[in-house]
Amino acid sequence: MSTLNHLPKFVEVVEVGPRDGLQNEANPVPVAVKVDLIDRLSAAGLPNVEAAAFVSPKWVPQMAGSSEVMAGIRRRPGTVYSALVPNMKGMEAALAAGVGEVVVFSAASEAFAQKNINCSIAESIERFRPVAEAAKSAGVKLRGSISVALGCPYQGAVEPSAVAEVVRRMADLGCDCIDIADTIGVGTPGAVQAVFEASAAAFPMDKLAGHFHDTYGQALANILAALQMGVASFHSSVAGLGGCPYAKGATGNVATEDVLYLLHGLGIDTGVNLRAVVEAGDFITRAINRPNNSRAGKALLAKWAAEQGEPACAA
Ligand SMILES: CC(C)(COP(=O)([O-])OP(=O)([O-])OC[C@H]1O[C@@H](n2cnc3c(N)ncnc32)[C@H](O)[C@@H]1OP(=O)([O-])[O-])[C@@H](O)C(=O)NCCC(=O)NCCSC(=O)C[C@@](C)(O)CC(=O)[O-]
Numbered sequence: 001m002s003t004l005n006h007l008p009k010f011v012e013v014v015e016v017g018p019r020d021g022l023q024n025e026a027n028p029v030p031v032a033v034k035v036d037l038i039d040r041l042s043a044a045g046l047p048n049v050e051a052a053a054f055v056s057p058k059w060v061p062q063m064a065g066s067s068e069v070m071a072g073i074r075r076r077p078g079t080v081y082s083a084l085v086p087n088m089k090g091m092e093a094a095l096a097a098g099v100g101e102v103v104v105f106s107a108a109s110e111a112f113a114q115k116n117i118n119c120s121i122a123e124s125i126e127r128f129r130p131v132a133e134a135a136k137s138a139g140v141k142l143r144g145s146i147s148v149a150l151g152c153p154y155q156g157a158v159e160p161s162a163v164a165e166v167v168r169r170m171a172d173l174g175c176d177c178i179d180i181a182d183t184i185g186v187g188t189p190g191a192v193q194a195v196f197e198a199s200a201a202a203f204p205m206d207k208l209a210g211h212f213h214d215t216y217g218q219a220l221a222n223i224l225a226a227l228q229m230g231v232a233s234f235h236s237s238v239a240g241l242g243g244c245p246y247a248k249g250a251t252g253n254v255a256t257e258d259v260l261y262l263l264h265g266l267g268i269d270t271g272v273n274l275r276a277v278v279e280a281g282d283f284i285t286r287a288i289n290r291p292n293n294s295r296a297g298k299a300l301l302a303k304w305a306a307e308q309g310e311p312a313c314a315a
Contacts, residue, residue: 011268012209013233013236020241038081042073048080088127107121112148115246257294
């Protein structure tokens, strides 16, 4: 029997473009452009839009306007607006801005934790403890994110057991869901299944999420491999925007349009309007003068242009 018969019927697609996708831009992206993008993505039906990061502006200048972004968006009922929070200073700003989900983020390697958040993995967990307590008191969802779960640009190989240990620590914090992130996009399907299998020993599989960058072109294959394990939440970035400031050479997340095309083709419901996401991808790539890195997005734009009798655009 086909292994495609036992996939989840519904998958949550978490849109991280406004944060992960734009955090690495060399030129400042105006708040109004970010707000417009977020509003288009929520209107497309994406259930969770990672809209902001309340991190130090000295470390990631692009995220400096996060409070203004959160104040400017048109809140769509049912959409969760999530934001990265590294410490209590960020948590105070996130709560004041009315985020619906806070994301505490650490790493599966000590070297990456030091580069990204200037502390050890154990110190990061202690830093997150009051953040987690504040999230619970405020009734805000808590997500944990684990970078470099499939390989680290500083350390190299990362063992699944090391990832599972951070999953366990994040579970102890009370995280509602936990992301397994392939920050530099080096993972392949077998390695992805090994990491999810090890992680699921510490936290329920259906509360784990896959966050894949597409540096080596493996992201869709990795999503399919994770789907086959029962993972039902994936992160993606409209038009494949992005890269990580502390992982040189890493490309963007897998494109949301490509993920939706895959999932819908497999008969999996997402509740998201692919056309509206493709149009949002076209909007943001024009607004910041970037190539559109979504294969499905470019193909559909060309198809729709041809249907209108317009010349195809080779964006
Ligand atoms: C964690 C820190 C703050 C430690 O940074 P630090 O320098 O060790 O912190 P500190 O406590 O010593 O504070 C230094 C200064 O920063 C300020 N500060 C301190 N905290 C905040 C805050 N929250 N908001 C605003 N300002 C803050 C603080 O007030 C102080 O200001 P000063 O007195 O010098 O004027 C820093 O390392 C940081 O902000 N790192 C964030 C790095 C980051 O955002 N990386 C990208 C996101 S992670 C990612 O992309 C991976 C992910 C999630 O997508 C998954 C994947 O693919 O891997």
